[in-house]
Amino acid sequence: MAVVNRGNVVLQPTYFTSSVYIKALREDITTLVHNFHEQYKEDSTKPFALFKSLWNAQGWKWMHFKVFDSRARDTFLSVTFRLFLERMVKTEAPFTRTVALFALYTFFNTQPTGSAPTLRGLSHIPIPIDHYTTLIGLPGMLSSAYLAPLQPYVSYVVSALVNAQAFYLLPSSELGAQNPRDLPREIFVEEGLIDSNQPQGKGHQSKRDKVIKARTALDAVGRWLAQTPSDTGTGPTLSQYKAQKAQLLKEMGGETDGLEEASEGVVQRLREAQEEQGGDVEGWAGLARVHAASSTAGRLLGLLEQ
Incomplete structure (x- = not known):
């Protein structure tokens, strides 16, 4: 009787662009930021050493050994780096941006080398040029007494990444040059994975359409909030606000x-x-x-x- 070897289970690249992976990793990054923040309040004398101990304790050091297939690993690495970078945009607090930078730096520099078999690595991290500019300016955002202990470490990490030519510059984020354009690309539902950019049957809106409508409604609320009495004569009323709010929640369809x-x-x-x-x-x-x-x-x- 012929001996048949059991096949290895290989994750498909779409898993890493799906809501299953994206949502879980975003939550893990938020937990990392929160836990570091709590410990930093207790002792801020050696922030990067504190970060490394937390990184190891939470199991992040094993991340690279969760994916071995080269095709899946390409997507795994690019998406993971991208989720770290999304916490470094200018709308995030400087402290959160600092923790995300430490995470990206550590993850990038702990890619396995010399292993057998060889694991595929990522030599350049794609980043929109406006986000790159924001990252470069991060050390200057850490001038307050509370954040000052972080500044020399952030300056070193930024310089090390730039000198290593770790970044691959993309056009501005508003042009949507990243691939995929939006994350997650696939949404997991009870029946399985669906493409969030495709309508789910006649008469149904795609996930993307719902997001666009929700953003439109949110922009309307923002414009209302930006109005002043000189713009309207009397200024917006609470009833107008409630109407805008109801429209936003309606467009979100309960999601x-x-x-x-x-x-x-x-x-x-x-x-x-x-x-x-x-x-x-x-x-x-x-x-x-x-x-x-x-x-x-x-x-x-x-x-x-x-």
Whole structure:
């Protein structure tokens, strides 16, 4: 009887661009930022050594050995680096950007070499040029007393990555030059994976269409908030705001996960901003109000109604 070797299970590249991987890794990165923040408040004398111990303790050092197939590994590496980079954009708090930079630097420089069999690595990290400019300017954002201990380490890491020519510059992020353009590309539902850019049957909107509608409604709310009495004569009313809010939630079709994550992110950034200024976070009434609003239906959209 012929002996048949059992085949190896290989993850397809689409797994790493799907909501299954993207959502889990985003949550892990958020946990890494939060845990480092908590320990940094206790001891900020050696921030990078603190980060490395946390990186190892949480199992990040094993990430490279989770994928061995070359084709899947290409996607795994590019998507993972991209998710670190998305936490370094200018809308993120300087502290969060610093932790994401440490993570990207560590992940990039711990790619296995000399292994047998050889594991495919990534020599250049694609990054939109506007995000690259923001990254280069990060050391200058760490001038407050709370963040000052991080500054020399961030300066060194940025210089090391630039000198190693680690980045592959892409056109500005608004042009959507990254591949895939948006993450996640595939959305996991109970029946399996679907392409988020394709309609799911006659009369149904694709995930992308829903996102576009939600963003349009959100922009409308933003324009309303930007109005002043001189623009309208009397200024916007609460009833107008509620109408805009209802339209936004309707367009999102009940899918408020992204809105909830954004709300939690706002609260976290406010906490970091207050600490950077040396304020008493627990006694800051404004933060308490925002935190309370983020816990209600409609999340932070209910803030102006309080």
